[in-house]
Amino acid sequence: MEVVNHNSEKPHVLIMPSTGMGHLIPIMEFAKLLLCHRDISITLVTVSGQFPASALAKFSDHPSIDSITLPPVDTSDYPPTTMIETIMSVVIKRSLEPLRKVLSEIRPITAFVADLFSTDTLDVAKELALPTYVFFPSTATVLSFMLYLRTLHERIPGEYRDLKEPVQAPGCPPFKGTELIDPLQNRQDDAYRWFLHHSCRYREATGIMVNSFDELETRAIKSLLGGRDYNGDIPPVYPIGPLVKKASSDAGESREECLRWLDGQPRGSVLFVSFGSGGTMTEGQLAELALGLEKSGQRFLWVVRKPQSFAAGAYFGTGAGEDNSPARFLPEGFVERTAEVGLVVPEWAPQVKVLSHEAVGGFLSHCGWNSSLESVVYGVPMIGWPLYAEQRMNARMLADEIGISVSVDYEKGLVPRGEVERVVRLLMESEVGKKLRKRVGELKEAASQALAEEGSSSRRLALLADQWANTKPSARLDRS
Known part of the structure; x- marks a missing residue:
C-alpha cells in the first residue's frame, strides 16, 4: 500500500468506490470530467480484489490520477447466499483502519468522495475535518427514495412487499412494494439494515452528486433541489450526469x-x-x-x-x-x-x-x-x-x-x-x-446540452471544481 505525496499547491480529491464495475465506471467518468474543469489531482482508493486490474490501470493512466490499493478483506465468514449489498458494505467497514492510515499520511486533501455503499468512510474523513461528499451512481429517483427511507421505516411496520397500495416517496412515481430495491424486500435481512444505515448517513455529507440530469428526471431532481418533504434537511444535491463511457474510449484497439x-x-x-x-x-x-x-x-x-x-x-x-x-x-x-x-x-x-x-x-x-x-x-x-x-x-x-x-x-x-x-x-x-x-x-x-459548456450538469460540476480549488474546505456550496 503505497502512499502518494502530492503538490501542496494543487487541490487533491480522494475518491473511494464500493465493489462493482457499475460503481467504478461512472466514478471514472466523474474524475475525468472534473479534471477538464480545473487543475486538480485525484487519488482513487480501492480494496484489493474488488475490481479487475485492467479497469484500474485505465483509470490511473491519466497523469493527474493516482491509485492506492488497500489490503484485501476476508468475507469468508459470510455464506454464499449473502446479498451483494451486505458484502460491499462489510468490505468497506473492514477497510477503515488501513484507510485511516492512508488519510493521515497523505497531505493535502481538499475533499473526500465516497459512493453510495462507502458511507462508513465518512467517519475517517471527518476525523481530519475533510469536506465529505457522496457520489450516487444511480438515479435521482432512487436517491430521493433512499433519503425518504427512514420515514418509511418508521411509518410502515411490516414488509413493503406485502403492501396493497403503492409506496409513495417525494419526487418518485408510485412503486409497488415488490418493485422496490432488493435489500428492501426483507426487513429481517442484514442487507436491509445496511441499506437503511447508508441512507441515513447521506444526510451527514457536505453534498451529494447524482448521475442524472434535469430533463431526464425532472420530478425527482426538482424535489431533491428543493430539499423538502424528507423529514429534515438534506445536503445540497448536484445532478452532474450523464456520466458514461465514450464510444471512442478504446480507440486504437482491433475491431471486435x-x-x-x-x-x-x-x-x-x-x-x-x-x-x-x-x-x-x-x-x-x-x-x-x-x-x-x-x-x-x-x-x-x-x-x-x-x-x-x-x-x-x-x-x-x-x-x-x-x-x-x-x-x-x-x-x-x-x-x-x-x-x-x-x-x-x-x-x-x-x-x-x-x-x-x-x-x-x-x-x-x-x-x-x-x-x-x-x-x-x-x-x-x-x-x-x-x-x-x-x-x-x-x-x-x-x-x-x-x-x-x-x-x-x-x-x-x-x-x-x-x-x-x-x-x-x-x-x-x-x-x-x-x-x-x-x-x-x-x-x-x-x-448533450446538459454536458455542454453552459449546460446544467457542466455548470454544477464546474462549481464543485472551482469550490475545491479556490475556497476553504469547510465551505458549503450553492446547488443551483
Whole structure:
C-alpha cells in the first residue's frame, strides 16, 4: 500500500468506490470530467480484489490520477447466499483502519468522495475535518427514495412487499412494494439494515452528486433541489450526469467481431441483448429468451453468459478460464438456425461501441443505470428486463416516467418465449417503437446540452471544481 505525496499547491480529491464495475465506471467518468474543469489531482482508493486490474490501470493512466490499493478483506465468514449489498458494505467497514492510515499520511486533501455503499468512510474523513461528499451512481429517483427511507421505516411496520397500495416517496412515481430495491424486500435481512444505515448517513455529507440530469428526471431532481418533504434537511444535491463511457474510449484497439458483424446489418435493424456486467439467468430462462428471439424474426446481437441460479451470479466474478461457449447453454440448433440474422458472443461485448453503431435499433437490458444512460446518450430505445438491485424501480421509471422503454412481464417468474417475441416485435416493428425512438432522440439531445459548456450538469460540476480549488474546505456550496 503505497502512499502518494502530492503538490501542496494543487487541490487533491480522494475518491473511494464500493465493489462493482457499475460503481467504478461512472466514478471514472466523474474524475475525468472534473479534471477538464480545473487543475486538480485525484487519488482513487480501492480494496484489493474488488475490481479487475485492467479497469484500474485505465483509470490511473491519466497523469493527474493516482491509485492506492488497500489490503484485501476476508468475507469468508459470510455464506454464499449473502446479498451483494451486505458484502460491499462489510468490505468497506473492514477497510477503515488501513484507510485511516492512508488519510493521515497523505497531505493535502481538499475533499473526500465516497459512493453510495462507502458511507462508513465518512467517519475517517471527518476525523481530519475533510469536506465529505457522496457520489450516487444511480438515479435521482432512487436517491430521493433512499433519503425518504427512514420515514418509511418508521411509518410502515411490516414488509413493503406485502403492501396493497403503492409506496409513495417525494419526487418518485408510485412503486409497488415488490418493485422496490432488493435489500428492501426483507426487513429481517442484514442487507436491509445496511441499506437503511447508508441512507441515513447521506444526510451527514457536505453534498451529494447524482448521475442524472434535469430533463431526464425532472420530478425527482426538482424535489431533491428543493430539499423538502424528507423529514429534515438534506445536503445540497448536484445532478452532474450523464456520466458514461465514450464510444471512442478504446480507440486504437482491433475491431471486435461483433462490430464487424454490425457493419453488415441494415440501419436500425439490430436488437442488442445484454444484462450488464453482473446479470445472469437460469438455464431455463436462457432457453425461453433464445426461442423468443428466434420466433420474433428480428436481427439480434446477444451477449450470453453462463447460467446461474441467481440473478447477480456474475457480480463478483466473470467466470474467466471456463468454457463459456454460448452453444453449451442455448437450445440445440439455435445458433445454427439463427445464423443469418443473429450473433451470440460469450460474456462481454464493447457495449458503448455497440449502442453507438448505426445498425442498432433497440436494447434489451437489465435496466442497470449505466446501461440505461448509455441508451439515452446514444439514442437507443429499450426493452426493460430487470434482474436485481434497483433495476425494477428503473424499469418502471424508464417506461412510465421517461417514456423510452417497454417492459417485459417478469413478475410471474419465468418469462415465456411468447412474451419475449411480443416485446421484441413491439419495440422493433410497431408504432409504439417509433414513439419511443422519437422520445429517446429528444433526450439524447438534452443529454448533450446538459454536458455542454453552459449546460446544467457542466455548470454544477464546474462549481464543485472551482469550490475545491479556490475556497476553504469547510465551505458549503450553492446547488443551483
